[in-house]
Amino acid sequence: MDVRMDGRVAMITGASSGLGLAMAKEFAASGGSVALLARKADALSVAKAEVAKAAGKANTKIEAYSCDVSKAAPIADTFKKVVADFGKVDIVVNNAGISHAKAFDTVTDEDWQGDLDLKLFAAIRLCRLALPGMRERKWGRIVNVLNIGAKAPGADSTPTSVSRAAGLALTKALSKENAPHNVLVNAMLVGLIDSDQWQRRHKAIGKGETYEQFLAGMAKGRIPLGRMGKAEEFARMACFLCSDAGSFITGVAINVDGGASPVV
Ligand SMILES: NC(=O)c1ccc[n+]([C@@H]2O[C@H](COP(=O)([O-])OP(=O)(O)OC[C@H]3O[C@@H](n4cnc5c(N)ncnc54)[C@H](OP(=O)(O)O)[C@@H]3O)[C@@H](O)[C@H]2O)c1
Structure with a gap:
């Protein structure tokens, strides 16, 4: 099977590290x-060079934009710049996010608002900007990166599980509305996947175990496949959904979790 993205333009939020960076590399290599898009310019320029390297000899264009997607104005400005630079946006991947889960009683109004701004409103705003062009060209892909708590929230999982569940509803509603225009909208639900956020957490805990021991401890008893996922494994599924190979799949939410979710 040939999974190619030649001629397509993808806008990926949270693309300076972890899953976003892995998706950017996979898309460029295809x-x-x-x-x-991400906030920190220094990390973005390192990421841009890595993505250009992954693209190899492929005829692609790679640009980086410093943008806080939790705010409306930067999203609108950046979208305008991307269209000016690339001419169009065929694919949007709403991936930017940070881990935010604690006991319900301790979640403040500010926490709720911040989480919804970053994980729900960022996607709403970017989709609203990108959808008209996709519909006009009769080709588009949107992938909303959520987590498995969207379908199966656990204790101490707010505000994230609630923001993510809203992302599921957004995915389904947009898939129905845009299918007649050949614009496909899907969600990918992350379980536990090795990324920069786990490296930061390992450093912060500083218990003296190696990073490999830390990852093995995280996976133990939680992931049926017996290990954390790799960002590349996640990126391959995203690339499939965003290519012509995924042309009959819309409105689904796929667990990419090594079997961890209790629900399909
Ligand atoms: N890896 C997992 O096991 C796991 C589990 C559940 C859910 N997820 C979700 O999967 C997505 C990717 O996670 P990851 O593990 O790859 O995380 P990561 O390595 O920490 O990367 C997060 C990315 O998002 C960007 N970002 C954060 N806040 C932003 C903002 N306000 N505006 C623009 N960009 C922002 C970061 O760059 P800047 O800081 O420079 O902005 C970075 O590029 C996130 O939505 C995360 O919640 C991951």
């Missing part, structure tokens, strides 16, 4: 052009 011939796609990629706009990378």
Whole structure:
């Protein structure tokens, strides 16, 4: 099977590290052009160089944009710049996010608002900007990166599980509305996947175990496949959904979790 993205332009939020960076590399290696969004300019320029390297000889364009997607104005400005630089946006991956889960009683109004701004409103705003062009060209892909708590929330999982569940509803509603225009909208639900956020957490805990021991401890008893996922494994599924190979799949939410979720 040929999974190619030649001629497509993808806008990926949270693309300076972890899953977002892995998706950007996979898309570029498959011939796609990629706009990378994140807040920190220094990390973005390192990421841009890595993505360009992954693209190899492919005829792609890679640009990086410093943008806080939890705010409306930067999203609108950046979208305008991306269209000016690339001419169009065919693919949007709403991936930016940070871990935010604690006991319900301790979640403040500010926590709720911040989480919804980053994980729900960022996707709403970017989809609203990108959808008209996708519909006009009769080709589009949106992938909303959520987590398995969206379908199966656990204790101490707010505000994230609630923001993510809203992302599921957004995915389904947009898939129905846009299918007649050949714009496909899907969600990918992360379980536990090795990324920069786990490296930061390992450093912060500083218990003296190696990073490999830390990852093995995280996976033990939680992931039926017996290990944390790799960002590349996640990126391959995203690339499939965003290519022509995924042309009959819309409105689904796929667990990419090594079997961890209790529900399908
Ligand atoms: N890896 C997992 O096991 C796991 C589990 C559950 C859910 N997820 C979800 O999967 C997505 C990717 O996670 P990851 O593990 O790859 O995390 P990561 O390595 O920490 O990367 C997060 C990315 O998001 C960007 N970002 C954060 N806040 C932003 C903002 N306000 N505006 C723009 N960009 C922002 C970060 O760059 P800047 O800081 O420079 O902005 C970075 O590029 C997130 O939505 C996360 O919640 C991951």
